[in-house]
Amino acid sequence: MSSPFRFEVLHTCKQSGARTGILHTPHGSVLTPMFMPVGTLASVKFVSPEELKEMGSQVILSNTYHLWLRPGEKIVEKAGGLHKFMNYDGPILTDSGGFQVFSLAKTRKIKEEGVSFKSHLNGDSLFLSPEKAIEIQNALGADIIMSLDECPAFPSTHAYMKDSVDRTTRWAKRGKDHHKNENQMLFGIVQGGEYEDLRERSAKALVDLDFPGYSIGGTSVGESKETMYKMIDYAIKHLPLEKPRYLMGVGTTDAILEGVLRGVDMFDCVLPTRIARHGTVMSSHGRINITNKKFEEDFTALDHECDCYTCKNYTRAYLRHLVKCNEGLGMRLLSIHNLRFLLKLTEEIRTAINEDRFLDYKNELFEKYDLNSVDSKGF
């Protein structure tokens, strides 16, 4: 009996070397490159699973640390697993909680055995080990799960990063040894910061452990775009072509295009949904803040080139009004738009790759959005 998972590279763009692929999971097959909406607490804020499917979303992310604390993985298990719990029958990916090691850094202590945390909810002392992270994810039941890693701050010294990378590798091995459920695909996470030798060291060590897929972590933590692109280059050239690559936490238009060019298959990011709740719209002409006064009497669609539910039915003036009044519907409609914007982007990327014109497509977008003038911020 072979694994329910299989990744195939479908086409490699003759013009750019970027690739399309298909990843088969027990909950369906998904096309890459793809963008995965983030639903940390088993919910993409303000958007239902049905709506996500309808807009072309293929995989939903959720989070081990957060579900561990609330409602607790046992509850999710009793519910029949994450899919049943959240009423979503498509593929789910859970992050290991490694990012929380970074984002909740004030209250953590990293040791060889694992990470001591203080709960951000009530201050409880918690301990997360690589094995525990796997156990929780086994109970949650996502299709794709992550090794517990350390996501070091940027910048970190070479010496610190080397220790960290080696520990993350040891954690990856421990997690892999502990993982018994073959209906879940466990990824290793490449770290190493901006150091080429450490990215290589990390990637090679993880490849030796033979994971079915590889993540690139430690990006979008304050480094420049150029540095991030180098981090991808340093890592990806040591990863096997036949395995999926997942660039964690990256979700601006320009970075997705650059990542795809470098061979990345999967992206996720809270950015589209978070900035939507705060009034920022990703559009075919760049980011706009819908709360700006200039939209007060703008009765046109958010983005004329968008085919999303929001753009088909609502005006900028109305959306501005909703967001300014703190209406949930406003956050919802902008979230739907921003997600569809990135999902549509990845659809177009796949088409362009399959037609061997990804480079042209990418250049057209960069020109259209004038990304060069705003690349410090990204799109």
Added chain:
RNA sequence: GGGGGGGUAGCGAAGUGGCUAAACGCGGUUGACUGUAACUCAAUUCUCUCCGAGUUCGGCGGUUCGAAUCCGCCCCCCCCCA
């Protein structure tokens, strides 16, 4: 008619002689947000400007070196009793 309370920046509301162009909240404007402690956070919000200057705390007039703060008169609002 009698008694009481009050009028502070767009709104609400502190402040009761100098450290006050005036706390704080709301509203307004702008910005940030990248494996979500995030319906969050930051800046700005009398006028003109580059430091800086000029007008303010119902109105007018006083006291004082100095007043939103003390005194006098006037205007307006609210509550209670007749």
